Amino acid sequence: MTSATSQQTIGPFWHGLADEDWCDLTRFGGDTGERRPLILTGRIVDGNGALVTDACIETWQTSPPASDTFPGWGRCATNAEGTFRIRTLIPDDHPAQAPHITVLVHARGLLKPLLTRAYFANHPMNERDPVLQSIDPARRPTLLAHPVGEARWQFDIRLQGENETVFFEV
Amino acid sequence: MNYRPHTAGSQPEYLHEAYQSTRKRSPLQPLVRLPPGCTESSGPTFSPRHVPPIADMSKTADGREAAGQRIVVAGRVTDEDGRPVSNTMIELWQANAAGRYDHPGDTHDAPVDPNFPGVGRVFTDDDGLYRFMSIKPGAYPWRNHHNAWRPNHIHFSLFGPGCASRLITQMYFPGDPLLALDPIYNSIPDAEARRRLISTFDIELTLPEYALGYRFDLVLRGTRSTPFEGT
Secondary structure, eight states: OOOOOOOOOOOSOGGGGOOGGGGBTTTTSTTSTTOOEEEEEEEEEOTTSOBOTTOEEEEEOOSSOOBTTBOSEEEEEOOTTSEEEEEEEOOOOOSSSOOEEEEEEEOTTOSSOEEEEEEETTOGGGGGOHHHHHSOTTTGGGGEEEEEETTEEEOOEEOSSTTOOOOEEO | OOBOOOOTTSSOOSOOTTSGGGTTTSOSSOOEEOOTTOGGGOOOOOOTTTSOOBOBTTBOTTOOBOSSOEEEEEEEEEETTSOBOOSOEEEEEEOOTTSOOSSTTOOOSSOOOTTOOOEEEEEOOTTSEEEEEEEOOOOEEOOSSTTOEEOSEEEEEEOTTSGGGOEEEEEEOTTOTTGGGOTTGGGSSOHHHHHTTBOEEOTTTOBTTTBEEEEOOEEEOOBOOGGGTTO
Protein backbone atom coordinates (compact mmCIF):
# COMPACT_ATOMS: atom_id res chain seq x y z
CA MET A 1 0.00 0.00 0.00
CA THR A 2 1.21 3.49 -0.89
CA SER A 3 -0.14 6.34 1.19
CA ALA A 4 -2.10 9.10 -0.50
CA THR A 5 -0.17 11.94 -2.12
CA SER A 6 0.39 14.88 0.23
CA GLN A 7 -1.80 17.94 -0.02
CA GLN A 8 -0.32 21.36 -0.79
CA THR A 9 -2.07 24.69 -0.61
CA ILE A 10 -4.20 25.92 -3.53
CA GLY A 11 -2.31 29.22 -3.14
CA PRO A 12 -3.52 32.69 -4.05
CA PHE A 13 -3.50 32.30 -7.84
CA TRP A 14 -5.92 29.41 -8.39
CA HIS A 15 -8.15 31.52 -10.66
CA GLY A 16 -7.44 29.16 -13.54
CA LEU A 17 -9.98 26.90 -11.88
CA ALA A 18 -12.53 29.68 -11.52
CA ASP A 19 -15.45 29.46 -13.91
CA GLU A 20 -18.29 31.72 -12.83
CA ASP A 21 -20.80 29.29 -14.33
CA TRP A 22 -19.81 26.82 -11.64
CA CYS A 23 -21.30 29.09 -8.94
CA ASP A 24 -24.72 28.30 -10.38
CA LEU A 25 -25.80 24.67 -10.04
CA THR A 26 -29.14 25.48 -11.66
CA ARG A 27 -27.58 26.60 -14.96
CA PHE A 28 -28.74 23.42 -16.72
CA GLY A 29 -32.35 24.06 -15.79
CA GLY A 30 -32.43 21.84 -12.71
CA ASP A 31 -34.72 24.26 -10.85
CA THR A 32 -37.68 23.70 -13.13
CA GLY A 33 -40.73 21.91 -11.77
CA GLU A 34 -40.91 21.24 -8.06
CA ARG A 35 -37.25 21.86 -7.32
CA ARG A 36 -36.76 24.94 -5.23
CA PRO A 37 -33.72 27.13 -5.83
CA LEU A 38 -31.54 28.23 -2.96
CA ILE A 39 -28.90 30.92 -2.79
CA LEU A 40 -26.23 30.15 -0.23
CA THR A 41 -23.98 33.06 0.61
CA GLY A 42 -21.36 33.42 3.28
CA ARG A 43 -18.49 35.49 4.47
CA ILE A 44 -15.18 33.90 5.44
CA VAL A 45 -13.01 35.46 8.12
CA ASP A 46 -9.68 34.44 9.64
CA GLY A 47 -8.49 34.38 13.25
CA ASN A 48 -8.09 38.17 13.23
CA GLY A 49 -11.56 38.70 11.81
CA ALA A 50 -9.96 39.72 8.50
CA LEU A 51 -11.87 38.87 5.32
CA VAL A 52 -10.55 35.92 3.34
CA THR A 53 -10.74 37.32 -0.16
CA ASP A 54 -8.81 34.63 -2.05
CA ALA A 55 -10.65 31.46 -1.03
CA CYS A 56 -12.11 28.80 -3.27
CA ILE A 57 -15.40 27.39 -1.99
CA GLU A 58 -16.70 24.07 -3.28
CA THR A 59 -20.10 22.65 -2.41
CA TRP A 60 -21.42 19.12 -2.75
CA GLN A 61 -24.83 17.65 -2.05
CA THR A 62 -26.28 14.24 -2.76
CA SER A 63 -29.81 15.55 -2.70
CA PRO A 64 -31.42 16.23 -5.09
CA PRO A 65 -29.28 13.58 -6.80
CA ALA A 66 -26.82 14.73 -9.43
CA SER A 67 -28.25 14.45 -12.94
CA ASP A 68 -27.87 15.91 -16.43
CA THR A 69 -29.65 19.03 -15.23
CA PHE A 70 -28.09 19.29 -11.77
CA PRO A 71 -24.36 18.74 -11.13
CA GLY A 72 -24.67 18.55 -7.33
CA TRP A 73 -21.33 20.32 -7.12
CA GLY A 74 -20.36 23.97 -7.32
CA ARG A 75 -17.28 26.13 -7.06
CA CYS A 76 -17.06 29.80 -6.24
CA ALA A 77 -14.37 32.36 -5.38
CA THR A 78 -14.76 34.71 -2.44
CA ASN A 79 -14.84 38.33 -3.56
CA ALA A 80 -13.24 41.51 -2.14
CA GLU A 81 -15.76 41.31 0.73
CA GLY A 82 -14.68 37.76 1.53
CA THR A 83 -18.09 36.55 0.36
CA PHE A 84 -19.11 33.59 -1.79
CA ARG A 85 -22.48 33.07 -3.46
CA ILE A 86 -23.69 29.71 -4.73
CA ARG A 87 -27.03 29.16 -6.43
CA THR A 88 -28.26 25.60 -5.97
CA LEU A 89 -31.34 23.60 -5.04
CA ILE A 90 -32.74 22.94 -1.57
CA PRO A 91 -31.88 19.36 -0.58
CA ASP A 92 -34.85 17.00 -0.29
CA ASP A 93 -36.11 15.87 3.09
CA HIS A 94 -34.60 12.59 4.28
CA PRO A 95 -35.97 10.30 7.01
CA ALA A 96 -32.66 9.83 8.86
CA GLN A 97 -30.75 13.08 8.48
CA ALA A 98 -31.30 16.80 8.20
CA PRO A 99 -30.78 18.48 4.84
CA HIS A 100 -27.29 19.90 4.51
CA ILE A 101 -24.75 21.07 1.97
CA THR A 102 -21.11 20.03 2.22
CA VAL A 103 -18.68 22.93 1.94
CA LEU A 104 -14.96 22.61 1.19
CA VAL A 105 -12.73 25.63 1.73
CA HIS A 106 -9.42 25.95 -0.10
CA ALA A 107 -7.20 29.01 0.26
CA ARG A 108 -3.71 30.39 0.58
CA GLY A 109 -2.65 29.47 4.11
CA LEU A 110 -4.69 26.26 4.08
CA LEU A 111 -2.25 23.45 3.43
CA LYS A 112 -5.20 21.12 2.92
CA PRO A 113 -8.92 21.73 2.42
CA LEU A 114 -11.27 22.46 5.30
CA LEU A 115 -14.52 20.52 5.27
CA THR A 116 -17.73 21.72 6.90
CA ARG A 117 -21.51 21.44 6.45
CA ALA A 118 -24.23 24.04 6.11
CA TYR A 119 -27.45 22.95 7.80
CA PHE A 120 -30.64 25.03 7.69
CA ALA A 121 -31.56 26.78 10.94
CA ASN A 122 -34.92 25.75 12.38
CA HIS A 123 -35.33 22.73 10.15
CA PRO A 124 -37.28 20.18 12.21
CA MET A 125 -34.90 17.35 11.29
CA ASN A 126 -31.92 19.17 12.85
CA GLU A 127 -32.98 17.81 16.25
CA ARG A 128 -32.58 14.26 14.97
CA ASP A 129 -29.55 14.58 12.71
CA PRO A 130 -26.85 12.25 14.07
CA VAL A 131 -23.91 14.40 12.97
CA LEU A 132 -25.37 17.70 14.15
CA GLN A 133 -26.44 16.19 17.45
CA SER A 134 -22.95 14.77 18.02
CA ILE A 135 -21.49 18.29 18.07
CA ASP A 136 -20.97 20.22 21.31
CA PRO A 137 -24.17 22.33 21.62
CA ALA A 138 -22.06 25.44 22.14
CA ARG A 139 -20.44 24.98 18.72
CA ARG A 140 -23.46 23.62 16.86
CA PRO A 141 -24.71 27.06 15.72
CA THR A 142 -21.58 27.45 13.56
CA LEU A 143 -23.05 24.78 11.27
CA LEU A 144 -26.34 26.59 10.72
CA ALA A 145 -27.18 28.75 7.72
CA HIS A 146 -29.74 31.46 8.46
CA PRO A 147 -32.51 32.76 6.22
CA VAL A 148 -31.83 36.27 4.90
CA GLY A 149 -34.62 36.63 2.37
CA GLU A 150 -36.66 34.68 -0.11
CA ALA A 151 -34.75 31.43 -0.76
CA ARG A 152 -31.53 33.07 0.49
CA TRP A 153 -29.47 31.64 3.30
CA GLN A 154 -26.34 33.00 4.96
CA PHE A 155 -23.57 30.65 6.08
CA ASP A 156 -20.55 32.48 7.50
CA ILE A 157 -17.31 30.62 8.11
CA ARG A 158 -14.79 31.51 10.81
CA LEU A 159 -11.53 29.71 10.20
CA GLN A 160 -10.07 30.28 13.67
CA GLY A 161 -10.76 31.65 17.13
CA GLU A 162 -13.99 32.71 18.78
CA ASN A 163 -17.01 30.97 17.23
CA GLU A 164 -14.66 28.94 15.06
CA THR A 165 -16.68 26.91 12.56
CA VAL A 166 -16.83 23.17 13.20
CA PHE A 167 -14.68 21.41 10.61
CA PHE A 168 -14.88 17.72 9.80
CA GLU A 169 -12.64 14.91 8.64
CA VAL A 170 -13.63 11.78 6.78
CA MET B 1 -17.53 4.07 1.69
CA ASN B 2 -15.21 3.88 4.61
CA TYR B 3 -12.04 5.85 4.04
CA ARG B 4 -8.78 4.71 5.48
CA PRO B 5 -7.10 7.17 7.86
CA HIS B 6 -4.11 9.00 6.45
CA THR B 7 -0.67 7.50 7.07
CA ALA B 8 1.04 9.40 9.89
CA GLY B 9 3.21 12.24 8.63
CA SER B 10 2.02 12.01 5.03
CA GLN B 11 -0.14 15.13 5.21
CA PRO B 12 0.67 18.63 6.47
CA GLU B 13 -1.01 19.95 9.59
CA TYR B 14 -3.12 23.07 9.13
CA LEU B 15 -0.79 25.14 11.30
CA HIS B 16 2.77 25.32 10.02
CA GLU B 17 4.40 28.34 11.66
CA ALA B 18 7.05 28.76 8.98
CA TYR B 19 4.29 29.32 6.40
CA GLN B 20 2.96 32.62 7.74
CA SER B 21 -0.47 32.52 6.12
CA THR B 22 -1.37 29.40 8.12
CA ARG B 23 -1.12 31.24 11.45
CA LYS B 24 -4.50 32.96 11.30
CA ARG B 25 -6.21 30.61 8.88
CA SER B 26 -5.71 27.27 10.62
CA PRO B 27 -8.50 26.03 12.92
CA LEU B 28 -7.54 25.62 16.58
CA GLN B 29 -10.27 23.12 17.45
CA PRO B 30 -9.85 19.43 16.57
CA LEU B 31 -11.67 18.14 13.49
CA VAL B 32 -14.82 16.09 14.01
CA ARG B 33 -14.82 12.69 12.31
CA LEU B 34 -17.83 11.97 10.08
CA PRO B 35 -19.41 8.52 10.04
CA PRO B 36 -18.80 6.07 7.17
CA GLY B 37 -21.26 6.41 4.34
CA CYS B 38 -21.68 10.15 4.89
CA THR B 39 -22.47 12.64 2.13
CA GLU B 40 -18.74 13.28 1.80
CA SER B 41 -18.03 9.68 0.74
CA SER B 42 -19.33 10.61 -2.67
CA GLY B 43 -18.42 13.45 -4.95
CA PRO B 44 -18.87 14.93 -8.39
CA THR B 45 -17.84 13.32 -11.65
CA PHE B 46 -16.67 15.29 -14.66
CA SER B 47 -16.71 14.32 -18.29
CA PRO B 48 -14.53 15.64 -21.11
CA ARG B 49 -17.80 16.08 -23.01
CA HIS B 50 -18.75 18.87 -20.62
CA VAL B 51 -15.34 20.23 -19.66
CA PRO B 52 -13.06 19.90 -22.67
CA PRO B 53 -9.42 18.97 -22.04
CA ILE B 54 -6.64 21.54 -22.46
CA ALA B 55 -3.75 19.11 -22.81
CA ASP B 56 -1.19 21.45 -24.38
CA MET B 57 -0.44 24.50 -22.25
CA SER B 58 2.73 25.22 -24.24
CA LYS B 59 0.76 27.01 -26.95
CA THR B 60 -2.46 28.96 -27.24
CA ALA B 61 -5.55 27.48 -28.88
CA ASP B 62 -4.57 29.25 -32.11
CA GLY B 63 -1.02 27.91 -31.99
CA ARG B 64 1.08 30.76 -30.55
CA GLU B 65 4.01 29.34 -28.60
CA ALA B 66 4.62 30.25 -24.95
CA ALA B 67 8.15 31.28 -23.98
CA GLY B 68 10.22 28.80 -22.04
CA GLN B 69 11.50 25.25 -21.90
CA ARG B 70 8.85 22.90 -23.29
CA ILE B 71 8.05 19.95 -21.04
CA VAL B 72 5.83 16.90 -21.24
CA VAL B 73 4.45 15.62 -17.93
CA ALA B 74 2.90 12.18 -17.64
CA GLY B 75 2.05 9.74 -14.91
CA ARG B 76 -0.51 7.49 -13.35
CA VAL B 77 -3.23 8.10 -10.81
CA THR B 78 -3.96 5.18 -8.50
CA ASP B 79 -5.65 4.69 -5.17
CA GLU B 80 -3.81 3.55 -2.04
CA ASP B 81 -4.24 -0.09 -3.07
CA GLY B 82 -2.63 0.54 -6.43
CA ARG B 83 -5.85 0.40 -8.42
CA PRO B 84 -5.90 2.86 -11.33
CA VAL B 85 -8.25 5.83 -10.95
CA SER B 86 -9.64 5.96 -14.47
CA ASN B 87 -11.40 8.76 -16.33
CA THR B 88 -10.86 11.27 -13.57
CA MET B 89 -10.31 14.98 -14.14
CA ILE B 90 -6.98 16.65 -13.36
CA GLU B 91 -6.91 20.44 -13.25
CA LEU B 92 -3.57 22.20 -13.70
CA TRP B 93 -2.25 25.71 -13.26
CA GLN B 94 1.18 27.28 -13.02
CA ALA B 95 3.35 30.37 -13.38
CA ASN B 96 4.98 31.18 -16.72
CA ALA B 97 8.66 30.61 -17.52
CA ALA B 98 9.58 33.90 -15.83
CA GLY B 99 7.79 32.97 -12.61
CA ARG B 100 4.67 35.07 -13.07
CA TYR B 101 1.02 34.01 -12.97
CA ASP B 102 -1.46 35.42 -15.44
CA HIS B 103 -3.44 36.80 -12.49
CA PRO B 104 -4.25 40.40 -11.50
CA GLY B 105 -3.12 39.66 -7.94
CA ASP B 106 0.38 38.65 -9.00
CA THR B 107 2.47 41.80 -8.75
CA HIS B 108 5.87 40.14 -9.17
CA ASP B 109 8.00 42.27 -11.49
CA ALA B 110 8.52 39.62 -14.15
CA PRO B 111 7.10 39.64 -17.67
CA VAL B 112 3.60 38.35 -18.38
CA ASP B 113 3.54 35.99 -21.35
CA PRO B 114 0.49 36.72 -23.55
CA ASN B 115 0.84 33.22 -24.99
CA PHE B 116 0.68 31.50 -21.63
CA PRO B 117 -2.54 31.56 -19.61
CA GLY B 118 -1.05 28.72 -17.55
CA VAL B 119 -4.21 26.65 -17.16
CA GLY B 120 -4.76 23.05 -18.26
CA ARG B 121 -7.14 20.16 -17.79
CA VAL B 122 -6.71 16.48 -18.65
CA PHE B 123 -8.48 13.22 -17.88
CA THR B 124 -6.91 9.91 -16.94
CA ASP B 125 -7.54 7.00 -19.30
CA ASP B 126 -8.87 3.55 -18.40
CA ASP B 127 -5.48 2.67 -16.83
CA GLY B 128 -5.28 5.87 -14.80
CA LEU B 129 -2.66 7.37 -17.13
CA TYR B 130 -2.51 11.08 -17.99
CA ARG B 131 -0.21 13.30 -20.06
CA PHE B 132 0.07 16.98 -20.87
CA MET B 133 2.46 19.48 -22.46
CA SER B 134 3.54 22.72 -20.87
CA ILE B 135 6.58 24.89 -20.28
CA LYS B 136 8.73 24.68 -17.18
CA PRO B 137 7.41 27.21 -14.64
CA GLY B 138 9.82 29.75 -13.16
CA ALA B 139 10.51 30.27 -9.47
CA TYR B 140 9.10 33.43 -7.93
CA PRO B 141 9.46 35.48 -4.74
CA TRP B 142 6.52 35.40 -2.33
CA ARG B 143 7.37 37.58 0.69
CA ASN B 144 6.73 34.86 3.30
CA HIS B 145 10.09 35.74 4.85
CA HIS B 146 13.23 37.57 3.77
CA ASN B 147 14.33 36.45 0.31
CA ALA B 148 11.60 33.78 0.08
CA TRP B 149 11.26 32.06 -3.32
CA ARG B 150 8.83 29.32 -4.28
CA PRO B 151 10.49 26.35 -6.01
CA ASN B 152 9.35 25.65 -9.59
CA HIS B 153 5.99 23.91 -9.36
CA ILE B 154 2.80 22.97 -11.15
CA HIS B 155 -0.50 22.90 -9.22
CA PHE B 156 -2.63 19.74 -9.55
CA SER B 157 -6.28 19.35 -8.51
CA LEU B 158 -8.03 15.96 -8.50
CA PHE B 159 -11.33 14.68 -7.14
CA GLY B 160 -11.36 10.90 -7.15
CA PRO B 161 -14.50 9.13 -5.96
CA GLY B 162 -15.55 11.44 -3.15
CA CYS B 163 -14.99 14.70 -1.28
CA ALA B 164 -12.80 12.65 1.06
CA SER B 165 -10.41 11.84 -1.79
CA ARG B 166 -10.18 15.45 -3.01
CA LEU B 167 -6.53 16.27 -3.61
CA ILE B 168 -4.90 19.60 -4.32
CA THR B 169 -1.15 19.40 -4.52
CA GLN B 170 1.95 20.71 -6.26
CA MET B 171 4.41 18.90 -8.50
CA TYR B 172 8.04 19.92 -8.06
CA PHE B 173 11.13 19.38 -10.20
CA PRO B 174 14.20 17.27 -9.40
CA GLY B 175 17.31 19.01 -8.15
CA ASP B 176 15.61 22.28 -7.20
CA PRO B 177 17.77 23.99 -4.55
CA LEU B 178 14.77 25.99 -3.33
CA LEU B 179 12.94 22.89 -2.05
CA ALA B 180 15.09 22.67 1.08
CA LEU B 181 14.13 26.25 1.94
CA ASP B 182 10.42 26.13 1.10
CA PRO B 183 7.98 26.14 4.06
CA ILE B 184 5.10 24.84 1.93
CA TYR B 185 7.03 21.81 0.67
CA ASN B 186 8.50 21.24 4.13
CA SER B 187 5.10 21.40 5.83
CA ILE B 188 4.83 17.66 5.09
CA PRO B 189 6.40 15.89 8.08
CA ASP B 190 7.44 12.66 6.36
CA ALA B 191 10.52 12.91 4.13
CA GLU B 192 9.43 10.11 1.80
CA ALA B 193 6.00 11.72 1.35
CA ARG B 194 7.75 15.01 0.48
CA ARG B 195 10.02 13.29 -2.00
CA ARG B 196 7.02 11.84 -3.81
CA LEU B 197 5.96 15.39 -4.76
CA ILE B 198 9.14 15.71 -6.84
CA SER B 199 8.71 14.57 -10.40
CA THR B 200 11.34 12.38 -12.07
CA PHE B 201 13.17 13.34 -15.23
CA ASP B 202 12.45 10.64 -17.80
CA ILE B 203 14.42 10.34 -21.03
CA GLU B 204 11.82 7.88 -22.36
CA LEU B 205 9.12 10.51 -22.06
CA THR B 206 11.39 13.20 -23.48
CA LEU B 207 10.47 14.14 -27.04
CA PRO B 208 13.58 14.38 -29.29
CA GLU B 209 14.29 17.91 -30.50
CA TYR B 210 11.17 19.14 -28.69
CA ALA B 211 10.45 18.76 -24.96
CA LEU B 212 11.89 17.36 -21.71
CA GLY B 213 9.86 14.61 -20.06
CA TYR B 214 8.91 14.43 -16.39
CA ARG B 215 7.03 11.63 -14.69
CA PHE B 216 4.69 12.33 -11.78
CA ASP B 217 2.43 9.69 -10.23
CA LEU B 218 -0.38 10.51 -7.82
CA VAL B 219 -2.16 8.42 -5.21
CA LEU B 220 -5.68 9.22 -4.04
CA ARG B 221 -7.14 8.09 -0.75
CA GLY B 222 -8.53 4.60 -0.79
CA THR B 223 -11.23 2.87 1.14
CA ARG B 224 -10.78 0.10 3.66
CA SER B 225 -10.87 -3.37 2.17
CA THR B 226 -14.21 -5.07 2.63
CA PRO B 227 -13.04 -7.74 5.15
CA PHE B 228 -12.10 -5.05 7.63
CA GLU B 229 -15.34 -3.12 7.37
CA GLY B 230 -16.92 -2.58 10.74
CA THR B 231 -13.86 -3.69 12.68
